[in-house]
Amino acid sequence: MDILRFITAGSVDDGKSTLIGRLLYDSKSIMIDQLEAIEKQTKNKKDGEIDLALLTDGLRAEREQGITIDVAYKYFSTPKRKFIIADAPGHIQYTRNMVTGASNSDLVIILIDARNGVAEQTRRHSIIASLLNIPHVVVAINKMDLVGNSHDVFNNIVIEYAAFAKSVGLKDIQYIPISAINGDNIVERSGSFPWHDGPSLLELLETVEVANDINLEDARFPVQYVIRPQTEELHDYRGYAGKVLSGVYKKGDRVTVLPSGIESKIKAIEISGKETEEAFAPQSIVLHLEDDIDISRGDTIVQSNNLPSTENELEVLICWMDNKPLIPGNKYLLQHNSRVVRAVVRDVEYKINVNSLEEEKAPEKVSLNDIVKATIKTASPLVFDSYKKLRTTGGAILIDETSNVTVGACMIQ
């Protein structure tokens, strides 16, 4: 049993909350008391069936306004898998929330209303999924009941989406006809689509292979914390604690500490206090080196024969997440795994139109939800890979030093 993290992209109108509610409900992850609570609210709203969307609207403000204002996380499991859903709202002003939810997702469910086909919002969500490099895409064509479960409608949407997806570089796409409100093809295969020979949505989610998405080639280990007991019996103990973000480390490996460039060898590896011969992503471990060198939080230990980039000038895509605009020339803190450095955003080259992926003239001020290509200069060198190659060492955030708020998400090119 492993974990699948996925994000659902779509709006209330596409039936997104209903879909999530349906997955939770039909997989028996909703308990009686929770159901009673939403039944009570549904009665207040309108007669008839319970409103599954209420399950995902967590905060009072959302319930009152009937919208989802933030990313919420939902959990359910089947005997095959544990699922973590990032529920991000689909309205345009919430691009930042989808970017946030997408950053940790293995898979995105793009919801399309069968009556409307590929809409502007579909394109926007797909482009964000592509920019964030989500490995797997499921296109769920919803409300099939409202188009008479028509095979033609389904096929036309598939053809249109496939052409678009190719143009924005999405890979591993699967298509599935559903009706979330009726629970058609969500958990059980449905008889409503005799022309569709494929798994139900849940079966699909249970079987998508995600283990291979973890890179086991390029070993990257940022030091989070140095363990130094300094007791009598452990006088010389000096362990570098952190998480293997990618790759495999073995006892005896020749390693390089970056950004300093000092070389050493792995003397020992510990996992949960026990010595082991090797460690791999995404294990949290403690590394010991042969030589007594100065290593602290923010340094990265890599294998000497496979080095990432170490530079203080970066080409990045920035998704701006703050109400205050980004003004080129402004200084920020850049946090990249365990390393925090001062940084200045220099040239903004162009803005990406998130509905078409076209490059547009750079705005003077970059506003909330804008995605721009820019150059960042850092006060000291950063150890990184391109985001396309490694999501774990290619992503960074920008922090406004005066407000301490996370204002930007950077994908290093």
Added chain:
Amino acid sequence: MSEKKLDYLEQLESESIHIFREVAGQFEKPALLFSGGKDSIVLVHLALKAFRPGKFPFPLVHIDTGHNFQEALDFRDALAEKIGEKLVVRSVEETIRLKHLTEPKGKFASRNALQTYTLLDTIEEFKFDVLIGGARRDEEKARAKERIFSVRDEFGQWNPKLQRPELWNIYNGKIHKGENVRAFPISNWTELDIWNYIRREQIDLPSIYFAHDREVLEHEGQFVATSKFIQLDPDDNISVRKVRYRTVGDMTCTAAVQSNASTIDDIINEIIATKTSERGETRIDDKVSEAAMEDRKKNGYF
């Protein structure tokens, strides 16, 4: 290659250890909130994995309402002693006395809301800049929306609309003086994950988690232990039943469940079969209003 895979508990464990080490790396004065309940016991277990053979870079802190189960308190003291870590206990009773606070009245008068005063005083006393807690997002829908690093203002208040976006494995712990952060390493665990992990790691728990005979009062379908903290009335329906606790909070607001489960395996089987959520079955305090937890969080509660 294929054997280099973690199962879901190993993945959750590694993520939690990573969060613990981020807390230790980013803050000056952390503390771990420890009640003797199962979630905070799992937190301590994960902290041992994150920091041993070193000492914890933080003390364990318990805000004692004075209404706790003795079994949980004994367990708390014994565990702190066994692992040789510092335990700080601050008492809500003391705060009530010193600040002339008014105790809530009623049959199940709970000090839940008053806890916040003692918590904020303790933060002030030790200048804690981050409190590590065992909240899980599956517990309740306000918690489902909270970040792993959740910033609180100087009154301890949570503002759900001003949360920082949290991307990849990067946690922004930058705060202004007077603010503090609540960090939740087991955010992504569910109740069942916790129990499966307790089984796999053979983690000891206080005895009240297992079926035992106890005198209880039946109240609206829930069973609350009789104790000096709740007001008994002549027409109360009191009986001795075989029960266990699914969560451990104050005696005034935690209900027991009828059960014969005497082992972790039994408990896991019951949880898989149950039709009621953890908080729904066992907490009297969440039922006050639809947004009870959201309101308490905004006011500085956990």
